[in-house]
Amino acid sequence: MANLLKKVYIPVSILLMELAARCQMTEYPFFSKQLLYVALFSLAFGFLLCALKPLTTVLFGAASLCLCIQCVYRTIFNTYATIASVSGAGNAIGSYWRETVQGIFKTWQLIPIIALFVIWLIIKKDYFKRLASFAAFAVFQLAAVLCVLSSTSGVMSPAYIYNNVFIPKVCAGNFGIITTLRLDLKNILVFHESEPAVSPTPSADFSAFSVKDNLSPQTTPEIVEYNVLDIDFDSLIQSSSNSVVKNLHEYFKNEEPTEKNDKTGIFKGKNLIWICAEAFSPWALDDNHTPTLSKLSREGFVFENFYNPLWDVSTSDGEYVISTSLLPKTGTWSFSVSGTRLMPFSMPHMLEPFGYQAYAYHNYNYDYYGRNYSYPNLGYKYKGYGNGLNVTPLWPASDLEMMELSCGDYIDSDQPFVVWYMTVSGHLHYTYNGNYMVRKHYDEISDLLESGMPEESAGYIGAQMEFDSAVRYIIDELESHKLLEDTVIVISGDHYPYGLSLDEIAALNGGPVEDENFELYHSSLIIWNPEIKTESVEKYCCSLDILPTLLNLFGLDYDSRLLMGKDIFSSAEPLIPFNNRSWISCYGRYNSLTDEYSGVSPYENYAADTTEKVNQLFSVSADILDKDYYRKCFEHE
Numbered sequence: 001m002a003n004l005l006k007k008v009y010i011p012v013s014i015l016l017m018e019l020a021a022r023c024q025m026t027e028y029p030f031f032s033k034q035l036l037y038v039a040l041f042s043l044a045f046g047f048l049l050c051a052l053k054p055l056t057t058v059l060f061g062a063a064s065l066c067l068c069i070q071c072v073y074r075t076i077f078n079t080y081a082t083i084a085s086v087s088g089a090g091n092a093i094g095s096y097w098r099e100t101v102q103g104i105f106k107t108w109q110l111i112p113i114i115a116l117f118v119i120w121l122i123i124k125k126d127y128f129k130r131l132a133s134f135a136a137f138a139v140f141q142l143a144a145v146l147c148v149l150s151s152t153s154g155v156m157s158p159a160y161i162y163n164n165v166f167i168p169k170v171c172a173g174n175f176g177i178i179t180t181l182r183l184d185l186k187n188i189l190v191f192h193e194s195e196p197a198v199s200p201t202p203s204a205d206f207s208a209f210s211v212k213d214n215l216s217p218q219t220t221p222e223i224v225e226y227n228v229l230d231i232d233f234d235s236l237i238q239s240s241s242n243s244v245v246k247n248l249h250e251y252f253k254n255e256e257p258t259e260k261n262d263k264t265g266i267f268k269g270k271n272l273i274w275i276c277a278e279a280f281s282p283w284a285l286d287d288n289h290t291p292t293l294s295k296l297s298r299e300g301f302v303f304e305n306f307y308n309p310l311w312d313v314s315t316s317d318g319e320y321v322i323s324t325s326l327l328p329k330t331g332t333w334s335f336s337v338s339g340t341r342l343m344p345f346s347m348p349h350m351l352e353p354f355g356y357q358a359y360a361y362h363n364y365n366y367d368y369y370g371r372n373y374s375y376p377n378l379g380y381k382y383k384g385y386g387n388g389l390n391v392t393p394l395w396p397a398s399d400l401e402m403m404e405l406s407c408g409d410y411i412d413s414d415q416p417f418v419v420w421y422m423t424v425s426g427h428l429h430y431t432y433n434g435n436y437m438v439r440k441h442y443d444e445i446s447d448l449l450e451s452g453m454p455e456e457s458a459g460y461i462g463a464q465m466e467f468d469s470a471v472r473y474i475i476d477e478l479e480s481h482k483l484l485e486d487t488v489i490v491i492s493g494d495h496y497p498y499g500l501s502l503d504e505i506a507a508l509n510g511g512p513v514e515d516e517n518f519e520l521y522h523s524s525l526i527i528w529n530p531e532i533k534t535e536s537v538e539k540y541c542c543s544l545d546i547l548p549t550l551l552n553l554f555g556l557d558y559d560s561r562l563l564m565g566k567d568i569f570s571s572a573e574p575l576i577p578f579n580n581r582s583w584i585s586c587y588g589r590y591n592s593l594t595d596e597y598s599g600v601s602p603y604e605n606y607a608a609d610t611t612e613k614v615n616q617l618f619s620v621s622a623d624i625l626d627k628d629y630y631r632k633c634f635e636h637e
Contacts (some may be wrong), residue, residue, distance in 0.1 A: 010060055011046025011136070017067050018042045018176040025072055025503075027517065028173040033151070037158065038176040040144030044399065045178050047140060050133035054615060063178060069367040070177050078167040078498040079312050080177065082184050082331030148175070154595035155611045156581055165615060166330055168312065170580045170592065184320075184331060225392040226257040226562040227552060227567065231633065233238035233319055244623050245632050251620055258570035265555025269354075270529070271487040272347060272418040272550070273474060274317050276468055278396075278426040280493030282524045284464035289444065292472040292527075293464070296491070300528035301535055303568070307542045308523035309578045310495045316369040316542065318494030319422060323347075323378060325547040325563035327621035334625055339373025342631040345547065345563060347418050348379025350556045357381075357413060360420040361389055361406045363397040371422075380420055383409075394436040396463070399425040399470035407477050425466040428499025430459030437463040457507040460497055484530055490550065491526040491627070517582055517591050527553075540584055542575035562633070564617050585610060 021516075028034060049059050062446040073081045084371055125233070144443065151158040158174055166187040168601075221268055233253035234359060240246040285294045311317030316375040320335035328334035343349065348358030358376040359382075366384025375382035375607050383389040389405060391397045410417040425437045432439050432455070441462035448458035471491070476485040497505070505520070506512045525546065541549075544565035551558045552567040566572040576584040581592045588599010597607040623629065 010050050010056070010321040011043045011140075012044035012520070013050070013060075014178065015039055015042040016065065017064065018178065020121055021067055021177055022173075024071060025169075025173050027169075034158070034174045037144060037148055037174055038146060038179075040140050041175050041179040043163045044137050044140035044144055045182075047133045047137035051137060066181065067177055078310060080172055080180065082168055082312070103614065113295050146176070152422045155590065155597065155608050156592040156595055165581065165618075167580055168330065173593070177580060187331075225260040227259045227260060227548075227558055229557065231559060236633065237565055240632070242627070245627050245629065248620065248623055248629050249633075251616070252561045252566050256572070258552075258560040258567045260552070261567075261569050261571075263569040264552050267488050267529070267550075267553045268555040269416065269486075270554070271349075271416050271483065272490065272554070273421070273487060274347065274419065274550075275421045275423065275471070275492075276322055277423045277458075277491055277493050279428065279495065279497040279499070280426060280464070280467070280491065280524070281496050283460065283497065283505065283524070284426070284467075285524065286461055289448075289461050289465055290468040292468050292475065293491070296471070296489070296526045296528045297524050298527065299534050300532045301537055303525045303527075303537045303541060305538060305540045306492075306523055306582065307521045307527040307540070307576050308496065308525075309521050309542065309576070310498060311579050313369075315494045319369075320374075320417075321543050322492060322546050323420070323564040324580070325544055326624060327544065327564055327618050329622040329625055331620070332622075332625070333369065335374045336370030337625055339370055339377045341377070341628045342624060343378055344630050344634060345551065345558050346378040347547070347550060347554075350551060350558065351416070351418050352379060354416070356416045356418050358418045358420075359383070359406070359410055360422075361402055361423040363389060363391045363399065363402040363423070375420070395438055396424045396427040398437070398440075399423045399467045400473055403470045403473045403477075407474065411477055411481050412593065418504045422494075423470070425470070426460075426463045426497070429497065430456040430463055430497075430498065432459070435459060435463055437466040441465045443574070453507050454498055454504050457504045458498060460504075460508065487529065488526045488553075489526065490546070491524075491528075492546060493523055496520055496523065517580075517593055518578075518584060518589060521578070537568065538574055539568055540586060541568045541633070542576040545574075546576070562630070573609070575613065575617075576615055581611065581614055581618075583610060583614045 022028075022030060022035075022038065045063075049063070051055050052059060070080050073079075145162075148158045148162045150453060152160070156170075159209060161170055161174055162183070166183055168180060168184070171183055175183070231252075233249050236249045237246055237253070239570075240249060278535075281298075285292055285297055287294045308318070311321065311328050312330055313328065313333055316335045318456075320326065320328050320338065323346060324338065326334075326347070329337075338453075348356070351358070358380045360371075360378075360380035361382075362371060362384040364385055365374055366382070366387035366389070369383075371384060372382065372387065383406065385391055385397065387394070389402065391401050392407065399421075402423070406419075410419055427435070430438055433444055438445075438459040444465060445458045445462040448461060449455065471489075474489070475484065478487050500508075502513065502516070525541070527549075542565070545568050546565070548558070548560055548563050548565050549568045552569065560567065560570075566574070574584070574586050578592075583590050585599075587602055587606065588597060590597045590611060601607065
């Protein structure tokens with residue numbers, strides 16, 4: 001019996017550690033077909049470690065440490081660190097040391113379980129046993145792969161996920177964390193030749209299907225004009241020697257542009273204040289505690305079905321999607337990488353020919369996430385803490401103080417301006433001791449606490465009260481300088497407040513969030529100017545659509561084919577892609593976790609075709625970033 005325990009100790013330990021980590025994955029049922037894949041891959045990896053003497057002890061300890069780190073990282077950022085983002089992940093955990101400590105505390109049940117397995121008996125050198133371990137590894141690995149590859153039913157089958165896409169949370173839920181890291185490494189090391197990226201062609205006509213509930217009424221002009229630039233894609237295709245770049249030219253050549261419409265140019269010549277607000281969501285809207293934000297959300301364009309998906313790098317990816325209308329590349333700090341890429345469609349670059357001054361501000365470390373490169377590359381004069389914006393070093397810092405220190409840079413200018421703010425007051429965690437803004441507004445949220453609301457739920461409102469005060473200050477300053485009518489204010493969040501538990505969110509929501517895979521990301525988009533008549537917009541839309549919508553509203557010449565989002569006021573059918581490859585369209589929604597489509601199928605392969613389109617949006621976005629495609633596209637200019 002003792003010898004048997006020695007032989008299976010490591011494989012069983014790896015399996016039990018993976019099962020302990022799986023307890024975090026509430027989006028997947030614990031007992032499901034994925035559990036079989038996790039078990040087989042875990043046992044295979046365990047036997048491989050047994051065979052790799054004398055490195056077994058070191059590798060087993062490294063695997064255990066990796067599982068611990070991933071569990072903590074998941075608790076903090078609601079995703080898993082990838083190999084390509086290890087340096088950034090260390091920076092994130094180091095900068096958010098308070099959140100790291102709390103993350104360790106929240107995973108205290110898992111870490112001791114994993115740590116116990118590291119204390120194991122040293123196995124004697126025995127080449128026969130080592131050979132037997134290799135054989136066991138081969139058997140379990142083969143069994144795991146055969147089981148996965150034979151599971152081909154559905155749109156996003158395990159076989160498809162294993163072979164075609166790398167999505168950390170989806171891979172971890174299907175195959176376990178260790179196998180996810182292996183797939184991550186394979187994704188980095190193995191070169192994949194891009195397939196020709198051509199939009200799928202419907203197999204049937206579905207133009208007769210009504211989508212009135214999800215598309216805003218359109219006024220069709222007699223002469224249709226499109227938001228396109230004069231780009232000779234045929235010439236670019238012929239002159240390109242790189243297959244990936246050539247495929248991108250083919251893809252965009254076949255993309256349908258969006259038309260100009262009755263909203264085109266209504267903000268022409270106006271100033272723009274664009275705010276990406278930390279963890280801003282509908283749960284921040286409270287007439288008593290955040291009256292300014294609540295008022296703005298009910299005026300101007302009211303987007304009833306706006307979604308703000310969560311991406312791999314959360315805050316940074318949220319900024320990237322909003323400001324570029326590109327999807328982030330999995331496992332990459334995309335916004336940081338974009339600092340060396342041509343970004344011609346940013347609002348500063350588009351408005352510069354019209355004499356606009358551009359400013360960006362962030363009230364945290366100026367170089368965090370590489371913002372000291374990405375913001376200037378987008379065309380902004382950038383100030384952050386340590387780089388000209390001398391906010392009081394609190395955690396989190398005050399959004400109101402940021403506005404007070406920065407407003408004078410542009411509001412007294414005789415030139416039009418475009419201003420970007422990345423706020424931080426709404427950052428997790430929302431406790432009295434862990435968040436200075438919660439402490440500052442604690443007395444003002446006493447009514448919420450007395451009503452029985454959990455501290456972190458009430459604290460979230462308290463943190464957003466500081467942001468509300470900041471927006472109120474900006475409006476007052478604009479009004480006092482007689483600039484309010486000439487300024488558009490845009491506000492959306494970088495992500496939902498994932499620092500709150502589902503129970504804490506339920507306390508803010510008035511009940512549990514239904515269909516968490518989608519509705520956790522149902523959010524608020526504010527596009528406001530006092531001269532706009534309030535208009536309800538029912539069309540489904542997302543953060544990816546903000547930039548093209550603003551480009552159209554400001555009447556700027558851009559090419560709608562080259563962005564992943566669409567002008568919300570165009571007649572383009574909506575498509576909201578989520579990081580796990582779920583999606584929402586005007587016909588229904590597809591949940592990749594359950595591989596279920598609910599809604600109207602306008603033709604037989606609609607769900608599969610739309611999923612392929614979503615995957616293309618991700619791969620095309622990644623290729624644009626990797627190949628600096630916009631520079632290739634416009635280098636002839």
